[in-house]
Amino acid sequence: MGNEYLNVAIKASLKAGQAILKIYGQEDFGVDSKDDNSPLTLADKDSNEVINSFLTQTPFPIISEENKQAEYLVRKSWDICWIVDPLDGTKEFIKRNGEFTVNIALVKNGKPSLGVIYVPVTGELYYADVEEGKAYKATVNYDISVDAVFGKSEMLVLNDAVNDKIIRVVGSRSHMTDDTLEFIGNLKSEYPGLETEIVSKGSSLKFCLVAEGKADVYPRFAPTMEWDTAAGQAICEAVGLKVITKDTGKPMLYNKENLLNSYFVVRK
Template sequence: MEQNLQLAIKASLEAGKVIMEVYDTAFNVELKDDKSPLTEADKKANDVINSYLTATEIPIISEENKQTEYSVRKTWNTCWVVDPVDGTKEFIKRNGEFTVNIALVKEGSPLLGVIYVPATKVLYFADVSKNEGFKAELNAHQTGVEDILNIAKPLQPKKGNSNPVQVVGSRSHMSQETMDFMESLKGDGNQVEVVSKGSSLKFCLVAEGNADIYPRFAPTMEWDTAAGQAICNAVGIEVISKETHKPLLYNKQNLLNPWFLVSKTN
């Protein structure tokens, strides 16, 4: 396995461990300048992940790091894109649907992706260059990489067309545009079933064949999507900008994503 992917897996598991230590306490919630919530888990997980990734000497874009000026970032050929706790709202609700997201990006495109679900100890990881994506259900956060490889199962998206069409909807962000999109599917003669998940698990649902399509017509940041896009791309699922009609790109001047659609390659 690619050395950077191994490192990202180890970082995600260690971050998951510290996240769950906070999850099991009466933690405080702060509000950042943009009014999004922040907990001790976000900070501790970010410290853990940085401690692993800085050893690679590859620069890091993380939600919880101070962002580097674009005049510097634009010179980066390769970078990590990290969300230490994706789905902080789900963490606060204690519904278990939050993740650790770590991706390695080269020239704007995700190469490697890791999504770890600390509450259930489920790990998704992928190498886009090898067209390989896997899911592993762990017994402990401290599981070794070799053991993970022994139990990991290949991700298999749905084949062919299905009816009803399973559309991934957010627990926290169901926009009017998303509801309009589902109505348009019905207009084409499809039945529609909504599958709800929080955080980057929405990408995983499509990648593992538990949903057909994920429309995201609401704001996201690069760290929300990079790992999920890597996992989807590795198994033939595209993440297409509604603005450019091309795959989402990373380390842009503006780290805000355009709206996008996650679906099978035609």
């Protein structure tokens, strides 16, 4: 795609995936608990080290779930920065269901510019350049060259056709809230006569379901952090989807003072 930073992000994600799989093959993941009681494994740490080794060679600072965060007084001057989740879906990793990802996004003036999501277990790689309006998917090994990735990629194209029988709603395996159930009820009122089907996936793969056309809408009315969503938003926006916050009705922004996201909806 001719974007040097996208190339760096793809390479970093593949090498991070390799580090994750080394831990995934072990019996002991080295599970600890963070301050918020969420799990942290050796794979999170190793993946983060690998990604940092690549991204620190670029001119841009990094916001990563596993890095110590800079104060907002410093961050607010960052026009461009990386936003990284070295292992999104640690709970899925511990369950060994394969539905965990590496997320890397480059954000410019609060908006995702490019994004990469890599699924180490399946080798699925999603990447996008939002400014070009192009997103791609490839299935690759972690030791492939970036040039070879491009040769194996297929463009993701949003299907504008509407299924006249069913609306597929992405629902989290762990976060089906009352607000989400209310949203689904409102969909039934908005589209009378249509059935709703819940499609479940872990981690940032929920964004990918909509970008691939395997689901129609993704409401997330449970807490997420910026590193959970930036790469997924880049991929969705590149194919023409919108990621809209519930409180403002506008696209979700990044490198905010508070890195906690508002509730949001992904849809056409």
